[in-house]
Amino acid sequence: MSTSRDAILTRLRDNRPDPKAHPLPPVARLGDMDNGQARFENSLQILGGQVLERQEGDTLATAIARRFPDSKVICSAVPDFEGTIRIEDLGTPQQAASVDVLVVRSPFGIAEMGSIYLSEAQLHDLNSAAHLTQHIVVILSPKNLTANMHTAYMDRPEFHTANYGVLMSGPSATADIQGVLIRGAQGVRTLSIWWED
Amino acid sequence: MKVKPVNHAKAAEAFIEDTAHMDFHDERLWDLRQKRDQQMHILPEWQELRARASAIKEHTLANLPEYLEQFEANAKKNGIHVHWAADGAEHNRIVGEILEKHGAKSLIKSKSMVTEECCMREYLEPRGVVVTETDLGERIQQLDDQMPSHIVVPAVHKLIPDVAKIFAKHYHTDPNDDDAQSLAWQQRLAARPVILSADAGMTGGNFVVAETGSFVVCTNEGNADLSATVPGLHIATIGIERLVPRMADMGVFIRMLSRSALGSPITQYTTHFRGPQKGSEMHVVLVDNGRSHRLGMEEFWTSLKCIRCGACMNTCPVYRRSGGLSYGAVYSGPIGAIIDPTFNERKYSTLPFASTMNGSCTNVCPVKINIHDQLYKWRRVLAEHHELPFVKREVMYMAGKLMGQPSLYRAAINSTEVALSTMPRFVLYNWLNPWGKHRELPHPVKQTFHSWYKQNRLKTKKKEGEGA
Numbered sequence: 001m002s003t004s005r006d007a008i009l010t011r012l013r014d015n016r017p018d019p020k021a022h023p024l025p026p027v028a029r030l031g032d033m034d035n036g037q038a039r040f041e042n043s044l045q046i047l048g049g050q051v052l053e054r055q056e057g058d059t060l061a062t063a064i065a066r067r068f069p070d071s072k073v074i075c076s077a078v079p080d081f082e083g084t085i086r087i088e089d090l091g092t093p094q095q096a097a098s099v100d101v102l103v104v105r106s107p108f109g110i111a112e113m114g115s116i117y118l119s120e121a122q123l124h125d126l127n128s129a130a131h132l133t134q135h136i137v138v139i140l141s142p143k144n145l146t147a148n149m150h151t152a153y154m155d156r157p158e159f160h161t162a163n164y165g166v167l168m169s170g171p172s173a174t175a176d177i178q179g180v181l182i183r184g185a186q187g188v189r190t191l192s193i194w195w196e197d
Numbered sequence: 198m199k200v201k202p203v204n205h206a207k208a209a210e211a212f213i214e215d216t217a218h219m220d221f222h223d224e225r226l227w228d229l230r231q232k233r234d235q236q237m238h239i240l241p242e243w244q245e246l247r248a249r250a251s252a253i254k255e256h257t258l259a260n261l262p263e264y265l266e267q268f269e270a271n272a273k274k275n276g277i278h279v280h281w282a283a284d285g286a287e288h289n290r291i292v293g294e295i296l297e298k299h300g301a302k303s304l305i306k307s308k309s310m311v312t313e314e315c316c317m318r319e320y321l322e323p324r325g326v327v328v329t330e331t332d333l334g335e336r337i338q339q340l341d342d343q344m345p346s347h348i349v350v351p352a353v354h355k356l357i358p359d360v361a362k363i364f365a366k367h368y369h370t371d372p373n374d375d376d377a378q379s380l381a382w383q384q385r386l387a388a389r390p391v392i393l394s395a396d397a398g399m400t401g402g403n404f405v406v407a408e409t410g411s412f413v414v415c416t417n418e419g420n421a422d423l424s425a426t427v428p429g430l431h432i433a434t435i436g437i438e439r440l441v442p443r444m445a446d447m448g449v450f451i452r453m454l455s456r457s458a459l460g461s462p463i464t465q466y467t468t469h470f471r472g473p474q475k476g477s478e479m480h481v482v483l484v485d486n487g488r489s490h491r492l493g494m495e496e497f498w499t500s501l502k503c504i505r506c507g508a509c510m511n512t513c514p515v516y517r518r519s520g521g522l523s524y525g526a527v528y529s530g531p532i533g534a535i536i537d538p539t540f541n542e543r544k545y546s547t548l549p550f551a552s553t554m555n556g557s558c559t560n561v562c563p564v565k566i567n568i569h570d571q572l573y574k575w576r577r578v579l580a581e582h583h584e585l586p587f588v589k590r591e592v593m594y595m596a597g598k599l600m601g602q603p604s605l606y607r608a609a610i611n612s613t614e615v616a617l618s619t620m621p622r623f624v625l626y627n628w629l630n631p632w633g634k635h636r637e638l639p640h641p642v643k644q645t646f647h648s649w650y651k652q653n654r655l656k657t658k659k660k661e662g663e664g665a
Contacts, residue, residue: 015493176334187419
């Protein structure tokens with residue numbers, strides 16, 4: 001079983017350049033350190049994401065009903081929103097395909113990219129739900145924005161603890177047919193942010 | 198029998214003749230290059246990012262055995278099964294055995310250049326496993342029975358009518374559909390049931406983090422996430438050079454990958470896999486397939502720094518006008534031309550010549566691989582190993598003699614000018630001059646620089662000298 005492993009490692013040891021000539025640079029915190037909501041929203045828009053419109057007196061439920069009027073299955077992965085079904089009740093990864101709108105809370109966003117983070121902790125171990133649902137609504141607090149990719153990887157513990165962690169930056173997209181940009185390819189067709197305090 | 202070298206020039210000729218396709222290909226890739234430039238100008242720290250990315254990669258490659266062991270130990274702790282494959286055949290056998298153990302007959306997969314290297318589909322399909330590519334471009338290529346023509350946009354050489362015809366044949370859709378949106382929707386409709394009923398999923402890995410035992414996958418369609426999270430079995434096939442030491446290093450690479458590739462700030466999905474999801478099994482196959490050998494090539498080992506962004510392809514004037522398929526190899530473009538000969542020196546001996554040596558590939562490379570230097574060095578190696586075609590070899594030999602002797606060179610230049618202005622076309626444009634096939638030879642000049650200099654400047658210099 002281990003023959004190839006040992007052969008590969010031995011060959012690498014024999015062939016590698018001198019390790020002393022190639023020191024590891026210290027970790028860097030570079031770039032724009034603005035972690036503001038405006039920067040996040042601008043980046044989000046570049047990648048095709050949206051901010052869910054909040055009219056006077058809106059709750060998340062009324063905002064979703066106005067934005068997705070034809071949706072039948074609205075799945076909640078958060079305790080403070082009801083929906084028509086709870087994510088824990090979906091059962092198998094495949095059953096998430098019946099969901100029209102998934103409502104989930106993200107622990108942090110990245111201002112540089114307009115990215116939101118989700119792991120099995122927020123998806124109640126049903127990671128497929130974030131991708132099989134037609135639309136996703138992500139609850140996010142401006143207090144939980146980090147400036148850029150360096151600060152995210154250096155400061156957020158989730159990258160060291162979650163088994164599955166996805167940064168979603170807008171909806172699924174492709175430009176594989178004659179370079180035409182299409183938002184909503186194989187995964188979610190839209191991604192919307194719902195700001196909370 | 199000896200394997201024949203890829204005839205890149207001939208394949209490129211066919212590509213060039215189809216003007217509509219070539220023009221689109223050229224413009225589309227140049228557009229990606231310009232979008233990349235816009236992103237680069239937004240970040241004042243761009244050159245520092247490149248320098249850091251290069252240093253991190255070189256350090257990792259120089260310490261690769263230790264980092265691979267560290268990754269393996271951490272991945273195992275996280276519940277990942279780690280396998281090692283010396284070559285493509287071993288990789289395919291390992292994947293086949295995992296699938297067989299699970300009774301898996303259908304495999305959905307995201308794009309992975311390593312599985313292309315290993316010819317995995319060709320191995321699995323006769324063994325009763327239906328393999329479905331889930332990336333739209335890769336799926337188009339699979340249905341059309343072609344290799345990916347670009348490492349990031351695999352079907353970039355096709356136009357809408359080409360895709361409509363392929364989908365009509367396989368998905369029974371309208372062959373005259375001229376709307377990219379509707380064709381992409383057809384793909385979504387066709388893919389969903391396959392994804393939902395798949396027994397196993399497969400992804401590649403853009404980066405492997407030794408510190409955490411994780412691997413990172415970047416896609417725009419989210420198809421890697423679908424492939425990894427819907428079935429109960431996830432196999433990831435990854436080249437051993439993809440390591441980075443620390444999670445904190447990822448910022449440098451993610452900030453440059455998609456900006457270099459497509460000119461978008463980040464891929465829509467950047468996914469970090471650190472262990473199996475609940476109720477699922479996860480396998481990582483670490484593939485060598487020539488990489489450990491390449492690490493020992495003093496002039497070429499830094500090609501292992503490559504993060505597969507494709508920026509060198511998008512900027513290359515030869516690639517843009519000859520198409521990825523003309524390279525006849527898994528990896529095309531400038532990066533392909535320096536990697537492919539390590540797989541088969543004779544078969545890919547023509548590829549390092551598919552360059553104008555303009556150096557643009559080196560300038561756009563986010564990990565600072567000296568691509569055009571390596572193209573030049575490969576030409577020298579191939580000449581030493583007698584892998585040059587006859588005409589090129591003879592011409593190079595004569596050119597070497599000429600350039601080595603200034604008097605001979607000048608005499609030849611003078612007579613060339615005479616020849617260019619007096620000789621009939623059939624003497625100047627024939628099989629001994631492939632350069633002149635699609636180009637006009639330069640207009641003859643009345644006087645060479647050297648003779649002009651002799652007449653004018655030398656005189657002036659003398660006068661100045663006399664005056665002083």
